[in-house]
Amino acid sequence: MITRLTPQDAEFYRLESSSNPIHIGSLAIVRCTDAGDGAGPPILNYDRLVDLVESRLPLVPRYRRRVREIPLSLGxxxxxxxxxxxxxxxxxSSALPDPGTDEQLHDLVARLASYPLDQSRPLWEMHLIEGLSEGRCAIFTKSHSALVDGDTALEIGHVILDTGPSPRELADDAWIAPREPSDVELLVGALAHLAAQPRKAWEVARDASAGAFAVIGTAGRAVDSVVSAVRTVATGAPDSPLNTRTSRNRRFDVVRTDLEDYRTIRGRFNCSINDAILAVVTGALRNWLLSRGEALTESTTLRAVVPMSVYVEGSDGDQLKPEAEVSSFLIDLPVGEPNPVMRLSHIAHATEFNGRQRRGIRARTLVHLAGFAPASLHAMSVRAASTFAEHTFNLVITNAPGPQTPMFIGGARMLEMYPVSPLLRNQASSIGITSYDGRVFYGLNADRDAMADIDVLAAAVRDSMEEMLGACV
Structure with a gap:
């Protein structure tokens, strides 16, 4: 089966460079043995993971497909x-020195996230990382942003998760590796496609004469529903150490917080859970800037692209569910404001204003899929963020709700889940946030040279949460 990349898929495929791999990462920590000390028999091992993924590939057929260029760039x-x-x-498969620590795991994830995917093969990898202490193991997945659109093509983390310890059964997959088309066949197909659409043929010729490949049909129209409402406010972002030339090497750290704490903040100040999360992030960024000796005034801000799926409380008040769309907007985070309540107030007013104007990418497939996981929403969020001009924001904060009941991978209970969002061009850090089973998990991805102090930002998130909870008293 041959299908043409959409304009946005093609744009993402072209965006990748050695220092800016554009893949979405997801880190799941699972209980791999029944015994807490890791001495029991393994619930999940490499062979079982391979069997599980192979049985679920029919649900994500693009994971068996690779990208082929059209000769002469004719389309x-x-x-x-x-x-x-x-x-x-x-x-x-990888293994940490026994007993593996979380810090060793984060270092390994940073190294795995640093290098691009092999473009001669389907654009994804999955790493089973064994040897983690207390009978745990980790699954780190990389999927190229061109691969996952969140609607017709989902992230593989959706389909390997189950709601119970017994993996659901699927029909046998009769897939057989087909013969690939030759370059001549691809060229003939492209010429036939252009002959049927003269306007696109003219666009290809125009772009080729300019010496550059352009995304045919303009990717701007393809993503207009995400960002057109906020383009007019996309002025230059404030100067910040978050914007600098990046290397290909990364650092990764995590923060674990309790969802109930955000509900406490929401109840005290009549805001949304999203507002509470952004207020905690803003306080953390403020403390991180101060640790670097940055001069802050009350008017100092950082501008963030905040593509997120909005949290909606279920009828029982315990279940968080995403809306059927992913929205994106720019927001100025008041990092110069010393009062945490005022920071939250500024953010709540800004998100309310943007909420009245926002237009989003539909995500009905995600919302109604059994075993919902947020990785596809993070992929869509990065797509939305990348449509903003490079100098109009300081960082990207992606935020997607996950399931609030225990989930399982091959019978092994998932304990934690962290997004590992890519760094866009000249972005020293990205912050990915996911809720799961009563907790909110932060994945902090950063350039190794520009943000060697990523651990300071992680500690600042915890301090900012304490500050916000103190203001609730």
Missing amino acids: RPVWVEDSRFDITYHIR
């Missing part, structure tokens, strides 16, 4: 079935 690249698809190439 957008295409997805073709990979005739040499080898699942063991994509699923890999």
Whole structure:
């Protein structure tokens, strides 16, 4: 099966560079043995993970397809079935020195997140990381942003999760590796496509004469529903150490917080959970800037792109669910404001204003899919963020709700889940946030040279939460 990349898929495929790999990462921590000391028999191992993923690939068929360029650049690249698809190439195994610490895990994830995916194969990898202390193991997944659109193409984390310890059964997959089309066949197909659409043929010729590949049909129209309402306020972002030339090396750290604390803040100040999360992030960024000796005044701000799926409380008040769309807007975070209540007030007013204007990407497929996981929403969020001009924001904060009941991977209970969002061009850090099973997890991805002090930001998140809770008394 041959399908043409959409304009936005093609744009993401072209965005990648050695210092800016554009893949969405997801880190799941699971209980791999029944015994807390890790001495029991494994619930999940490499072979079982391979079998599980292979059985679920029919639900994400694009994970067996690779990108092929059209000769002479006569049109957008295409997805073709990979005739040499080898699942063991994509699923890999690593082990930490026993007993592996969380810090060792984060260092390994940073290294894995640093290098681009192999563009000659389907654009994803999954790493089973064993040897973590207390009978735990980790699953780190990388999926290229061109691969996941959140609607017709989901992130593989959606389909390997189950709501119970017994993996759900699917029909046998009869997939057989097909013969791939030759370059001549791709060229003939592209010429036929252009012959049927003269306007696109003219666009291809125009762009080729300019010496550059352009996304045919203009990617701007494809994402207009995400950002058109806020383009007019996209002025230059404030100067910040968050914006600098980046290397290809990364650092990664995490923060674990309790969802109930955000509900306490919401109840005290009549704001949304999203507002409470952004207020905590703002306080953390303020403390991090102060630790660097940055001069702050009350008017100092950082501008963030905040693509998020909005949290909606269920009828029982305990379940968080996403709306059927992902929205994106720019917001100035008041990092110069010393009063945490005033910071929250500024953010609540800003998000309310943007909420009246926002237009979003539909995500009905995500909302209604059994075993919902937030990785696809983070992928959509990064797509939305990348449509803003480079100099109009300081950082990206993606925020997507996950399931509030325990989930399982191959029978092993998932304990924690962290997004690992990519760094866009000249962005020293990205902050990904996910809720799961009563907790809110932060994944902090950063350039190794520009933000060697990522651990300071992680500690600042915890301090900011304490400050916000203190203001609730």
